[in-house]
Amino acid sequence: MQKVTRLDRISPQRADKFAERRAELAEAALQTLSELGYARTSLREIAQNSEFTHGVLHYYFRDKVDLILCSVRQYKARCVTRYDRVTADARTYEDLMTGFLAALAQTMRDEAHMHRLWYDIRSQTLFETAFRADVAELDKSLEDMIWRIMCRFAELTGEPQSVSPSAIYAMIDGLFQQCLLRHLSGDSQAIDQMQADVRLVISKITSSSAPPA
Amino acid sequence: MQKVTRLDRISPQRADKFAERRAELAEAALQTLSELGYARTSLREIAQNSEFTHGVLHYYFRDKVDLILCSVRQYKARCVTRYDRVTADARTYEDLMTGFLAALAQTMRDEAHMHRLWYDIRSQTLFETAFRADVAELDKSLEDMIWRIMCRFAELTGEPQSVSPSAIYAMIDGLFQQCLLRHLSGDSQAIDQMQADVRLVISKITSSSAPPA
DNA sequence: GAAAAATTTTGACAAGTGTCAAGCTTTTCT
DNA sequence: AGAAAAGCTTGACACTTGTCAAAATTTTTC
Numbered sequence: 001m002q003k004v005t006r007l008d009r010i011s012p013q014r015a016d017k018f019a020e021r022r023a024e025l026a027e028a029a030l031q032t033l034s035e036l037g038y039a040r041t042s043l044r045e046i047a048q049n050s051e052f053t054h055g056v057l058h059y060y061f062r063d064k065v066d067l068i069l070c071s072v073r074q075y076k077a078r079c080v081t082r083y084d085r086v087t088a089d090a091r092t093y094e095d096l097m098t099g100f101l102a103a104l105a106q107t108m109r110d111e112a113h114m115h116r117l118w119y120d121i122r123s124q125t126l127f128e129t130a131f132r133a134d135v136a137e138l139d140k141s142l143e144d145m146i147w148r149i150m151c152r153f154a155e156l157t158g159e160p161q162s163v164s165p166s167a168i169y170a171m172i173d174g175l176f177q178q179c180l181l182r183h184l185s186g187d188s189q190a191i192d193q194m195q196a197d198v199r200l201v202i203s204k205i206t207s208s209s210a211p212p213a
Numbered sequence: 214m215q216k217v218t219r220l221d222r223i224s225p226q227r228a229d230k231f232a233e234r235r236a237e238l239a240e241a242a243l244q245t246l247s248e249l250g251y252a253r254t255s256l257r258e259i260a261q262n263s264e265f266t267h268g269v270l271h272y273y274f275r276d277k278v279d280l281i282l283c284s285v286r287q288y289k290a291r292c293v294t295r296y297d298r299v300t301a302d303a304r305t306y307e308d309l310m311t312g313f314l315a316a317l318a319q320t321m322r323d324e325a326h327m328h329r330l331w332y333d334i335r336s337q338t339l340f341e342t343a344f345r346a347d348v349a350e351l352d353k354s355l356e357d358m359i360w361r362i363m364c365r366f367a368e369l370t371g372e373p374q375s376v377s378p379s380a381i382y383a384m385i386d387g388l389f390q391q392c393l394l395r396h397l398s399g400d401s402q403a404i405d406q407m408q409a410d411v412r413l414v415i416s417k418i419t420s421s422s423a424p425p426a
Numbered sequence: 427g428a429a430a431a432a433t434t435t436t437g438a439c440a441a442g443t444g445t446c447a448a449g450c451t452t453t454t455c456t
Numbered sequence: 457a458g459a460a461a462a463g464c465t466t467g468a469c470a471c472t473t474g475t476c477a478a479a480a481t482t483t484t485t486c
Contacts, residue, residue, distance in 0.1 A: 257474095
């Protein structure tokens, strides 16, 4: 009973064009989602942020979930390699620290709206199973990204890692999320504050010390 | 041009009854929100979780925002004093640690649905200014709660505090949030994992050590 | 117990939602 | 150039949403 649509055909020539449009519409969806949030984003609103009308969305996507899933995947692709240059360039502990903190600050300033969308969708995942797999995958990618940086820190100090990848990611993510809320609420000191906090926490984490008896 | 409604009268006798109904309906709202999430919670759905019909909501609340705000405040009242018994009872570092970790685990098991609502609404705050003040206040209360525990840790070790209240809260919140997502996704090890992570992080944080040069 | 006030239900409204099918326009193929 | 396919628009559908007013009911007051 499966209806045959454009989505099932695999014309190798046309596939590019089709995928291109999908990406274009997914981009419009990202734009809309980051502006309005998940709860208030409608297909018509998304279409208005593109150069097409709302009907076209069902030509390129099975349904709303399919569209949003595609958007999230597209967001991910841009997101995960963002900090790797920082790791590669740093030659000293302080170099790496400064570079990492600067990258965090720049992300906060330039991509605040995209990141609030990320947190919004991740919260949706607490209720809806639909996005769960994709969100978990993206979350893992971010964790890996942070872990690469922490490994570089460990190399530069000579100390071994003692905190697990997922834990250190969760902590930095928590600090970032807190900063995002303050930043969007108009707190001009939010970014500086976060930088100081992250610096201190990393210094604590990367130094070995016996836990108290 | 302000319309006179029941909300403006201050019959000192009746005020209790009125507030009681409000609380009752706010409770139904909490129930619904924690089950469906913010995006899919409607007034009719809330009414169905109460013993009234949907129309009554506009008798007791100005609008939907008023109702949800009231719910959040009600949620807060129960939430913030939850861990204070742990602090009071503990006589040793290990006591306090065990008690705190047990309280975290119990919260995760018993109140997972309520806490996903909390994260959902906090994410809404990234887009909407309506809840911002209340969310910030509740967030601060939770921060204070965590800080009281950390102060007790500091007392028991004799070491001074070095990480700011907001930073330590953000980190533990991050760990809790990560655990919540795993827990709701069916990961049976999520709680144990969180306990181990929190234990390690607190031990790192509460021990003094010079940051690397 | 009747009048007045408070409470609750009912039903409607205008607006917005995801979805889809029919038709129009453009591109592609032979 | 003509036929066929792909791309896109339009308009409708069934349904849900927040809001509100009028009526029905219960409670209080005198």
